Amino acid sequence: xxxxxxxxxxxxxxxxxxxxxxxxARRLEVTDRTLRRDVERLRDLGYxxxxxxxxxxxxxxxxxxxxxxxxxxxxxxxxxxIGLRLAAEQGIADAEQVAAGALAKFEQVLPAPVRERVAxxxxxxxxxxxxxxxxxxxxxxxxxxxxxxxxxxxFRYRSGDxxxxxxxxxxxxxxxxxxWFLLCWDLERGGWxxxxxxxxxxxxxxxxxFSPRPLPAPDPAAYVMxxxxxxxxxxxxxxxxxxxxxxxxxxxxxxxxxAVAEGxxxxxxx
Amino acid sequence: MSAETPELVLGVLAWIPNDxxxxxxxxxxxxxxxxxxxxxxAAAAR
Numbered sequence: 001x002x003x004x005x006x007x008x009x010x011x012x013x014x015x016x017x018x019x020x021x022x023x024x025a026r027r028l029e030v031t032d033r034t035l036r037r038d039v040e041r042l043r044d045l046g047y048x049x050x051x052x053x054x055x056x057x058x059x060x061x062x063x064x065x066x067x068x069x070x071x072x073x074x075x076x077x078x079x080x081x082i083g084l085r086l087a088a089e090q091g092i093a094d095a096e097q098v099a100a101g102a103l104a105k106f107e108q109v110l111p112a113p114v115r116e117r118v119a120x121x122x123x124x125x126x127x128x129x130x131x132x133x134x135x136x137x138x139x140x141x142x143x144x145x146x147x148x149x150x151x152x153x154x155f156r157y158r159s160g161d162x163x164x165x166x167x168x169x170x171x172x173x174x175x176x177x178x179x180w181f182l183l184c185w186d187l188e189r190g191g192w193x194x195x196x197x198x199x200x201x202x203x204x205x206x207x208x209x210f211s212p213r214p215l216p217a218p219d220p221a222a223y224v225m226x227x228x229x230x231x232x233x234x235x236x237x238x239x240x241x242x243x244x245x246x247x248x249x250x251x252x253x254x255x256x257x258x259a260v261a262e263g264x265x266x267x268x269x270x
Numbered sequence: 271m272s273a274e275t276p277e278l279v280l281g282v283l284a285w286i287p288n289d290x291x292x293x294x295x296x297x298x299x300x301x302x303x304x305x306x307x308x309x310x311x312a313a314a315a316r
Contacts, residue, residue, distance in 0.1 A: 234274065235276050236271070236273075236297070237271065237296035237300060239294055240295070241291075243287075251285060256271070
C-alpha cells in the first residue's frame, strides 16, 4: 500500500465530484483491484466515498459523518469555513474566486453538524460595505461546485417583480463591485446569461453533467464585468444640484462618481 | 449618474435634500418614466 498513491487518489476525488473507475485506475496506473483497495483504505480513514453503478459507474466523494482525519478539529474546521465564507462574501480584491474555490472543496466534505455551526456563526457577520449584498456562503459553495463539475442546475430567478425558472449550464462565478454573478448557458433561451447570485433561489443540482461549450470570451471575469457595466449604464441622467461638491459627494457616495463643480452650481453625475 | 433601472435612478434622486434646487437632463423617455413614477408616489402619499 503506497500512502502517496492513496493521497493521489484523494486529490483526484477532491478535484472532481464524479470519477469513472477505469479512468481513476488509468490515472493512478493501478489495476481495478488495487483501486478498490485504495478506496477502502480512504473509507477506513473516514472519507465517505460512494460507489455508483451502471455504465457511468465510478466513485464520488461525499460529505462524511465526521471531518476526515487530516487533519482538522471541528473547531479548526469551523474557523476555516467562516474565514473562507467571509473572504468570499466581503469582496476582498482578487480573493473571491480563490476563496470560493477553496470553499467548494471544503463544503464538499464538511459534516452536517459542523456545517450548522458554521452557518450559525457566519450569520452574525455582515457585509463590510453598504453596496455589498449578502449571499449565503452555502449557495456560493454549491455554485462553485457545479461550475467546477460541469453539472446542470435549475433555480428560480427574480428580476424586478418577475420571477422565472431557469435551467442552465453553469460556467463561472465572478465577483464584480462586491456582487456575485453566475455566468452560464441558459438552456431554454439558448444563449449566454449572467445572473446575480443574490436574486437566485431554490437551487437544484440535477447531477446531469454537460460537455463545456467554448466560452463567449477568453476571460469569464472580463466578460461578466463588461456585461454588468453595460447594463448599469442603461439608464443615465444628469442632475445639476445647487450644492457644494463636497456635500454632494458626502451625501451620494458612489452615485456622485464623475461629479464636477460647475461655476456657482455643481454637476452630479453624467 | 447611471443605474441598472429607472427605479434605482429615482431612489438616488430621492436623496436630494428638499431645500436644494436641481434640474435633470437626459433621455426624454427616461425623464418621463421618472416623472410618472414620482407622480404616482406623490398621489399615493396624499
